[in-house]
Amino acid sequence: MSNKSEKLVSLLAGQPVIPVLRIADAKQAVPLARALARGGLKAIEITLRTPDALEAIRRVAGEVEESVVGAGTILDPAQYDAAAQAGSRFIVSPGITKELLKASADSDIPFLPGAITPGEIMAARQVGLTFLKFFPAEQAGGAAFLKALASPIADVKFCPTGGVSATNAAGYLGLPNVICVGGSWVAPDDLVVNGEWSRIEDLARAAAELRKPA
Incomplete structure (x- = not known):
């Protein structure tokens, strides 16, 4: 595994689920991050899908x-x-x-790019990226597709995201080429908007208990 991929794995190591967050109001970012961390999910992904996303990242980076x-x-x-x-x-x-x-090559910040076809995965591998996002996971063939990739491209590991939920996450985590999964179910929009941090903490704790088989 390349140095940058190793750095990324070390950041996410031991956390089975990476929360994928859409934050509409930057004021929600800090209490949300704290609730997820209390539940055991310290690594989080804030998506740039809202005007407040960069400010949300800034606040979490500076305050949590x-x-x-x-x-x-x-x-x-x-x-x-x-x-x-x-x-x-x-x-x-x-x-x-x-x-x-x-x-990515010009930055010290590790990169997790999405790839779903063997060609895309091999192209990433050729430039030293051996930890990839598999997106959209369910629509692209799900756990069965990833399982089929495990033998021919054995040195590439994945974080499946897209359609991954509390009901199917364990199926992905049981694969030898999956390190973690990404999902939004741990922080539903309605709970975030209503500031129901204790309920989010409970969802995070349940997700953190989804462990890869020994």
């Missing part, structure tokens, strides 16, 4: 010592740089492009 905040839905180098400057510890993209690979 126990959290490891990353940025998701990064589509171009400008977003990569903005997320890094906001304090992101890792960068996640739904796909992989030459421009994003160059931004």
Whole structure:
């Protein structure tokens, strides 16, 4: 595994579920991150799908010592740089492009790009990226597809995201080429909007107990 992929794995190690968060109001970011951390989910991905996303990352990075905040839905180098400057510890993209690979090469912030086809996965592997996001996981073939990749591309590991839920996460985590999964079920929009942090903490605790088989 490459140095950058190893760095990313070390950030996410031991956490079976990475919360994928859409934060509409930056004021919600700090209490949300703290609730997830109390439940055992310290590494979180805040997606750049709202105008407040960068400010949310900035606040968590600056105020929640126990959290490891990353940025998701990064589509171009400008977003990569903005997320890094906001304090992101890792960068996640739904796909992989030459421009994003160059931004990653020029940055110390580790990159988790999305890949679903054998060709995309092999292209990422050739440039030293051996820990990838598998997105959209359920729509792209799910756990059965990932299981089929485990033998021919054995040295590449994945974080499946997209359609992953409390009901099917264990099926992914049981695969030898899956390190963790990404999911939004631990912080549903309605609970975030209503500030129901204790309920989110409970969901996080249940997710943190989903362990890979020994």
